[in-house]
Amino acid sequence: MRSSKELASRLRFDRFPRPDFFRRRYLLVGAAAALAGLGLWLWMSATGGHMQYNPGPVTQNHATFGARCESCHDPFQNVKNEACLSCHPSRDHSEFVVRDADCRDCHVEHLGEAGMLDVDDRACVVCHGALETTRDAPPIARDVSSFAAHPQFAVLRDGASDGAAIRFNHEIHLTSDKVRQALPEGAASEQCAPYAKLECKTCHQVDETGMLMREVTFDRDCACCHQQDVQGPLGSITAPHRAPDVIRKDLTAKLLVLGVGRANEIFSSRETSLPGVRDRGPIDESRSLGEYERTWLAKLEAQLYQPFDEKAPLLENNKYCFLCHDAESPYVAGTALPVLKPTRIAQRWLAHSEFGHAKHEMVRCEDCHATVRSSSKTSEVNLPSKELCAKCHTEDAADSAGARCALCHLYHDTSRDPAQRAAAQRTIPVAVLLGEELPERGLQIPPGPTPSLPAAGEGAAAAE
Amino acid sequence: MLINRDHRTWALATTAIAVVGGVAYAGYVAARPYGPSGGSWVGLGFGVAGTACMVAAGLLAGRKKVRTWRVGSAQGWMKAHIWLSLLAVPLILFHAGFRLGGPLTTWLMVLFGIVTVSGIAGLALQQLVPSLMTSRVPLETLQGQMDHVNEGLAVSAYEQVAAIAGPIAEAAEEQQALADEAALQASRPGYWKRVSRDEPNASPEPGAERVRQLYLEQVRPYLRRGLATTARVASPAGVPDVLGPLLDAPEDWRPRIDRLAALCEESRQLEVQMRLHRLLHGWLFLHAPISFALFVLTAFHIWFALSYKPGG
Numbered sequence: 094m095r096s097s098k099e100l101a102s103r104l105r106f107d108r109f110p111r112p113d114f115f116r117r118r119y120l121l122v123g124a125a126a127a128l129a130g131l132g133l134w135l136w137m138s139a140t141g142g143h144m145q146y147n148p149g150p151v152t153q154n155h156a157t158f159g160a161r162c163e164s165c166h167d168p169f170q171n172v173k174n175e176a177c178l179s180c181h182p183s184r185d186h187s188e189f190v191v192r193d194a195d196c197r198d199c200h201v202e203h204l205g206e207a208g209m210l211d212v213d214d215r216a217c218v219v220c221h222g223a224l225e226t227t228r229d230a231p232p233i234a235r236d237v238s239s240f241a242a243h244p245q246f247a248v249l250r251d252g253a254s255d256g257a258a259i260r261f262n263h264e265i266h267l268t269s270d271k272v273r274q275a276l277p278e279g280a281a282s283e284q285c286a287p288y289a290k291l292e293c294k295t296c297h298q299v300d301e302t303g304m305l306m307r308e309v310t311f312d313r314d315c316a317c318c319h320q321q322d323v324q325g326p327l328g329s330i331t332a333p334h335r336a337p338d339v340i341r342k343d344l345t346a347k348l349l350v351l352g353v354g355r356a357n358e359i360f361s362s363r364e365t366s367l368p369g370v371r372d373r374g375p376i377d378e379s380r381s382l383g384e385y386e387r388t389w390l391a392k393l394e395a396q397l398y399q400p401f402d403e404k405a406p407l408l409e410n411n412k413y414c415f416l417c418h419d420a421e422s423p424y425v426a427g428t429a430l431p432v433l434k435p436t437r438i439a440q441r442w443l444a445h446s447e448f449g450h451a452k453h454e455m456v457r458c459e460d461c462h463a464t465v466r467s468s469s470k471t472s473e474v475n476l477p478s479k480e481l482c483a484k485c486h487t488e489d490a491a492d493s494a495g496a497r498c499a500l501c502h503l504y505h506d507t508s509r510d511p512a513q514r515a516a517a518q519r520t521i522p523v524a525v526l527l528g529e530e531l532p533e534r535g536l537q538i539p540p541g542p543t544p545s546l547p548a549a550g551e552g553a554a555a556a557e
Numbered sequence: 558m559l560i561n562r563d564h565r566t567w568a569l570a571t572t573a574i575a576v577v578g579g580v581a582y583a584g585y586v587a588a589r590p591y592g593p594s595g596g597s598w599v600g601l602g603f604g605v606a607g608t609a610c611m612v613a614a615g616l617l618a619g620r621k622k623v624r625t626w627r628v629g630s631a632q633g634w635m636k637a638h639i640w641l642s643l644l645a646v647p648l649i650l651f652h653a654g655f656r657l658g659g660p661l662t663t664w665l666m667v668l669f670g671i672v673t674v675s676g677i678a679g680l681a682l683q684q685l686v687p688s689l690m691t692s693r694v695p696l697e698t699l700q701g702q703m704d705h706v707n708e709g710l711a712v713s714a715y716e717q718v719a720a721i722a723g724p725i726a727e728a729a730e731e732q733q734a735l736a737d738e739a740a741l742q743a744s745r746p747g748y749w750k751r752v753s754r755d756e757p758n759a760s761p762e763p764g765a766e767r768v769r770q771l772y773l774e775q776v777r778p779y780l781r782r783g784l785a786t787t788a789r790v791a792s793p794a795g796v797p798d799v800l801g802p803l804l805d806a807p808e809d810w811r812p813r814i815d816r817l818a819a820l821c822e823e824s825r826q827l828e829v830q831m832r833l834h835r836l837l838h839g840w841l842f843l844h845a846p847i848s849f850a851l852f853v854l855t856a857f858h859i860w861f862a863l864s865y866k867p868g869g
Contacts, residue, residue, distance in 0.1 A: 146659055
């Protein structure tokens with residue numbers, strides 16, 4: 094064993110220890126490495142330009158901008174709303190918001206398709222979890238943090254009723270025997286055969302958007318059974334399903350046509366002895382065309398506007414206007430035409446959300462509208478409750494139909510009307526997408542047809 | 558640097574910060590509809606904190622260039638380097654949202670990963686290798702004087718063999734070293750500690766030839782395997798067996814033969830020391846240069862990331 098002294102004697106202390114390779118070339122190696130980093134950056138810049146800073150894939154539509162980051166980005170600033178609005182004009186949400194959200198609050202780019210269109214609930218709950226609105230805001234729920242916390246739909250809350258000013262009895266219409274018996278004689282023709290047994294879809298059919306039911310119209314859905322035939326001088330005359338003043342003009346015209354074209358049948362005449370010769374005799378005041386029109390018009394209108402008799406069988410004494418309609422004031426025959434109450438039939442029940450009937454075609458109508466077959470009053474609202482929706486649209490269930498806000502609610506939909514919304518949308522000219530024309534901020538893109546409507550609600554939930 | 562109880566404060570502080578950061582990150586992720594983003598204000602906060610840790614850790618390199626400055630102890634700097642670097646890992650991952658992002662950030666992550674892994678490997682080696690050095694290299698010397706010590710071993714071996722077999726013309730380097738040493742001591746008497754050398758045997762004894770042959774064929778090539786030599790002979794694969802072939806040598810040669818074997822063993826240990834030294838410090842060749850490249854790319858990342866989306 095050698096002592097430390099012996100070991101130390103091996104050393105020479107007349108010179109400093111020689112540093113190792115790395116320490117000898119510290120600056121050189123560091124500079125070389127830094128240059129390598131710079132070279133790597135230059136290489137990425139040369140091969141990919143600014144794409145090297147792209148943190149993730151953009152949506153398919155925005156991919157057409159390529160590496161022109163400045164299409165959306167301004168130096169050292171967030172992406173401004175104007176950058177989005179130059180191509181996507183609508184961002185209105187509500188006039189009652191305290192702070193209007195920025196586009197990027199909900200639509201996150203560079204996450205592929207997911208972040209841009211698949212709006213997460215949290216983007217909604219940020220405000221609607223503890224909603225603050227301006228003072229004159231409507232009474233909407235202010236603590237909706239999930240579909241489970243969503244209140245009952247407003248149209249089903251206590252005291253809510255269908256305010257349509259029209260008499261309609263779903264129960265009778267959906268009970269086939271009663272309808273068949275009520276069909277007027279001859280009505281069960283080939284044309285009216287489908288009406289012999291009414292089903293929901295007989296009158297209610299999904300519109301072309303697949304969202305709402307198309308409007309039920311008298312001429313298409315009611316006229317076969319409820320044709321407004323009144324007894325005229327030579328048989329029945331069909332009155333149009335229009336406003337009373339229009340009906341009057343129509344009936345007057347029809348009476349005039351009859352009076353002129355079939356005068357011999359209308360105005361009394363006596364046969365002469367000569368074959369083939371009619372002797373009408375003198376036409377006095379009472380048999381003038383004018384008096385004829387006034388007389389018969391009064392008769393026809395009296396039929397049309399006969400008051401509704403609640404005690405009489407519906408279609409025996411109640412064939413005409415007041416079977417369904419009410420007048421603003423009681424109608425007295427011979428006086429001014431009745432003023433009918435506006436029907437105010439709701440075309441859209443869930444005013445703050447979108448419901449896609451077409452997407453629910455796998456279920457039967459009565460699965461959701463369970464009370465409709467026993468509904469005899471117009472005031473009864475036969476919509477499914479939120480709880481019914483929640484049976485399929487559960488939260489956090491593997492087989493859930495989804496319970497996200499965006500399933501039913503549209504942030505940008507201010508019109509609540511798919512057609513109007515579609516008209517408001519604009520297409521981006523191909524030239525812009527191809528980069529031939531850089532979309533400047535505030536670029537006015539000409540209106541154009543929209544190829545498709547935005548994906549809308551699949552559930553029946555409504556915010557309010 | 559050994560991780561011992563002295564690191565407790567740093568370890569606890571950085572662990573606490575990392576845990577707080579993790580909790581904040583979890584809350585931040587839960588609140589963000591589309592997951593974390595380095596461009597959000599919280600994400601930027603993580604990025605700034607992580608980068609600050611990296612820069613603070615990187616200052617160690619500068620500190621080593623100015624060792625004489627009174628700016629904290631070397632141990633303190635090393636502790637800061639270790640723990641701030643480790644703290645930077647979760648902070649940077651929180652900043653990135655555990656995603657690689659685009660090409661630039663992917664490269665950044667790759668470089669950051671290399672720097673981190675190499676640093677952790679180096680730290681682990683520093684816990685293991687010194688004890689290995691102690692147990693396996695009792696004759697350890699200063700790394701910077703390795704060449705000088707090896708030269709000394711070769712000269713000492715020549716001295717021992719020459720004392721038996723007389724001057725050996727083939728060992729020109731050793732003879733020159735001895736001559737230089739004598740000249741140096743003669744030039745300034747009393748300045749150097751006197752080194753007494755055994756003189757070469759003027760009249761070699763019978764049988765000394767095999768000692769000379771063993772020296773030239775095995776011992777000298779082995780001892781000079783890393784040194785300059787004019788008589789290059791393929792160095793043996795292992796330590797030369799000096800004692801075995803000379804078991805029947807005269808008894809008065811025994812101390813010199815034992816000394817020769819000891820010199821070979823010492824040389825072997827120094828070789829082990831060299832290997833362990835390379836193991837202990839070699840990772841720096843990866844760790845430090847990649848760190849420089851990482852900082853350069855980080856600067857570009859910061860500039861362009863901020864220019865595109867600061868917060869939101």
